[in-house]
């Protein structure tokens with residue numbers, strides 16, 4: 519039986535390498551439609567949690583995970599030799615930046631080296647990690663073909679970017695269309711077939727390179743528009759214009775305008791990182807991606823702007839940052855999630871600490887702030903809020919009592935317009 523038939527009859531065995539924010543929801547989707555699925559991760563802890571049907575990803579409900587684990591449709595392991603049984607392998611490992619802002623694709627390479635060990639005829643390999651155009655053709659393809667297989671004839675290789683937006687209940691791994699670009703047309707067809715079998719909606723493109731660039735265009739679009747609106751916010755502050763009111767009124771235009779909002783800086787594993795994958799690769803063709811560099815500069819200056827604005831606001835109250843009690847409200851990189859990766863809260867906290875402030879944080883989703891010292895958790899309550907010199911809303915969450923904050927805290931700097939509609943003399947907005 520060839521792979522197409524196996525997929526159509528749901529006899530194919532699927533595997534997913536990397537069971538994080540991207541890989542776990544995907545593995546659950548495969549298992550949910552009845553495909554035997556195995557997840558492989560280097561983290562023994564995650565593997566144990568999956569096998570005991572305990573979800574550690576907010577978007578994957580434990581009840582949903584429990585259903586597929588109990589039916590024996592999904593299991594997890596740290597043992598890569600299970601890939602021998604797999605007909606399809608989706609790679610969902612991290613793609614960070616090095617300190618020099620160069621792409622770090624070492625996780626992808628290490629996953630492919632594991633695949634090499636049990637690679638066999640008929641296997642379909644799909645890279646889902648976000649990466650620069652050419653990774654599939656220039657890095658993965660040669661590693662697979664050096665094992666003696668011809669891609670497009672013996673084995674199949676494609677790129678399909680993951681476009682999930684953690685915390686978004688309307689658009690999830692299940693219903694976001696899946697862009698698919700294979701190394702050959704047959705690779706594209708088989709990859710599209712896998713997603714169709716999982717009841718996803720594949721959008722075919724003509725090459726892996728196009729599929730890789732699609733994802734980077736999407737995230738560059740966000741980064742550039744956020745950079746633009748951040749610059750407008752800086753400009754409006756200088757000119758004493760309420761930027762939030764400007765955006766809300768502009769957003770009433772039914773065409774040709776899409777609102778983006780300023781904030782304390784970019785966060786998460788995607789928007790601050792992905793555009794630099796593209797500009798790094800463009801440089802190799804002698805092309806300077808100016809919008810990417812410029813928006814990167816503006817966005818990465820926002821934490822400093824927030825600290826300067828707080829300094830001004832304290833100064834107006836005859837106070838200074840040195841020795842002040844600063845409360846950081848919301849440390850995840852966006853609302854109603856627990857992910858703190860690349861959160862601007864880190865830069866802002868460090869800047870305050872460097873200027874001599876005592877910093878505490880409050881975030882109902884984050885019990886422990888990894889990677890930074892001397893930032894205790896704040897006990898949220900009226901009396902304690904009254905003792906804070908300034909509370910800064912970095913990220914607003916739906917489950918926080920902001921009325922209590924406004925009632926008790928002497929000064930609030932709202933970097934997200936979370937307190938929209940509340941007028942009070944102790945609120946200063948970005």
Ligand SMILES: NC(=O)c1ccc[n+]([C@@H]2O[C@H](COP(=O)([O-])OP(=O)(O)OC[C@H]3O[C@@H](n4cnc5c(N)ncnc54)[C@H](O)[C@@H]3O)[C@@H](O)[C@H]2O)c1
Nearest residue numbers: 536537538539540559560561610611612613629647648680
């Ligand atoms: N998080 C998002 O919102 C999002 C959205 C779209 C795309 N992406 C992209 O998807 C990719 C994965 O991101 P993520 O957020 O799921 O990361 P993550 O850190 O949540 O998960 C990655 C997982 O891979 C595992 N891992 C690392 N190296 C491994 C290896 N060699 N073999 C097996 N497992 C390994 C880690 O233990 C971890 O569980 C990245 O390229 C990211 O840019 C992420």
